[in-house]
Amino acid sequence: MTAAETVLAALPDLESDLEDLYTRLHQNPEVSGCETETADLIAERLEGLGFEVQRIGGGVVGVLENGEGRRVLYRADIDALPVKEATGLPYASTKTMEDQDGNVVPVMHACGHDVHITAGIGAASLLAEHRDAWSGTYIALFQPAEETGWGAKGMLEDGLTSKIPTPQVAFGQHVMAAGMIAGEVATRPGPILSTATSLNITVDGKGSHGSMPHLGIDPVVIAAAIVTRLQSVVAREIAPSDFAVLTVGSLQAGSSANIIPAEAVLQLNVRAYSTEIRDQIVEAITRIVRAECEAGRSPQDPDIEVLNEYPLTENDEALTSLVRDAFVAQLGQDRVLEAAPATASEDFSEVPRAFCIPYTYWFLGGFAEGQEQFPNHNPRFAPAIEPTLATGVTAAVTAVLACLAAGE
Template structure:
């Protein structure tokens, strides 16, 4: 009996993915130009006026209905295309207060004056410029393939992710009350990662830690630097507190738990010979368990209040605590996420999709955009590789996991990642939408 060769067949979904990939490729050069422009013009959280205007204008041009200014600079866009699922997709827009060290023709040289009067460099050292560009690539592809999918797409340009405040600000400003908004069935967000271009992490379950951003204002009694004995020195209190805070995790939290307490900034005084009357600590907490969070907060207060009391401050002059922003742990849906894994393997290759990894102590606020409807929405957060594979190989040869870290002055999005990230976004969203 002879053998018969069966012709290979392409499913309609596979054919659509191939078509969508071709659309992204047709826009690749323009998307790179958009990315380079955004990279050269970074904006800090809640000041993303240029970025959000560009994004909103581009989405209007493509035929989306758009609302601007939600939560300050947030953007909501909607594209209806018949009956089908509603899929939401987010891109955060803000940059970091970090001076870029990359030697690029489009490197950032931006400096701004912050609310406290200090001057700061600004750079996209976390890849949010790529996120906005990927959203543009997604939007263009969806418009050019409207005949092949059905449903509603909601695109959210989010401010101030770095501050862990932007998502909640949009919710508090009535995101879910907007006429354009409807509770999505599915929600996807992407983030750059300093791993090789062409790889993506699509991992179900708990992915990232909860976080709190806390300012601690330590009061003192200022005076002349030559007579510290007639002052109550807040600089010394701040320094003592920073050292003592290192014992909170090591001596108050179980070794089996995950907890991080970081002091990211100490601000006090201006002159060599003046003891100021206040000092500011900027503190960051990371946790997975709400009970651990309470232990961290209690430990922070106990240490800082105790230091102030020891220095002789009265009960009405103890430190002030300002909780500026925070987020709960980020958890990927256990059903939707594996569904996307299969699609991404088809697009990128079987060995390019990471499906298992331990939770990291980095944090996000993307999931807070779901607001009161979190229990109704299937959410998946994807990490997309953006590093030059050659640099990754060199880093591994040195015994390093990555060639540069997030928020590093050397953080760099390899330009081929622009098209790849857009293809990941397109593949994920099209998978979740309906078909004619």
């Protein structure tokens, strides 16, 4: 038997406990930056398994040293979303809580992070209980605030790279709906998740009575011109062979039909499979916004603020090949798919980039065959507990042991 087969033979004995953990997490979600109870639960579990546990930047890291060998890091994100759950499940979240801005919001694990936590705890449990099957160091990292793009950076700013053994490879996974069913995994070398940037743009005008527009400077007109002009960026400045998206997701100005407001605020989102293309689009946005403000006689330069940035998730080719072969051996060829690059974004790669190590990231099917699928972040997003959890644990353990068994 392979090391993975030996360790995973004990998975059926854990399934009931993992299902209980999953439903507990699902019923008790916490929004980004406020994951205190979730982190406490994770730390308690890891400590009980014999891990050396640290709280770093709002997250939890457990280190399990088991003799000579490679050092492997597996990361799971732990935050939930300000979404009101509408699944109708007996273990649905009815929770509300204050977010970091002091707003009371409904909270739901609408992106599968409860699956990721449970799979991470399951993998940690099996590896801790079967140390005779492997040698090396396993690092279980549970990261906060993925949904806001600040979680990985927060852990790094709190000294992550100096507080744990330097890993040699890193792994992550994510539940996805489209194109997959529970029990399947999908991966690919190269770009697998897009890079993204969100911008907040404030355009200044001069307020006036709606009947006296000549005495004011209308920021609504300027903002409308900006929105129209931005539609040409991807169509006319990016090569047709390259992927890029530029979305104006919000335009807010004024509160009355007969008042010309003093400002307009736009929020934009940019995505690409290349950091260079993303930066090219951001430069084009800056150029167009400034030009339209000048053309519209805005009394001052626009304020262009970066709300968040997500790096490109680009899988290492050799490591992905190694892990994919291990998945096929463990799960079977029919359950290991070739992933298409997704337009969603993640901050997972911030950690391996900080350590200058290769990484690979894969997708996990979450909906049973025949089950109605809802996309991530939807109020009715409800992965099938099994075989989703078992597959998530299996994939994590298989990837980790493929590297621990591969030697230096």
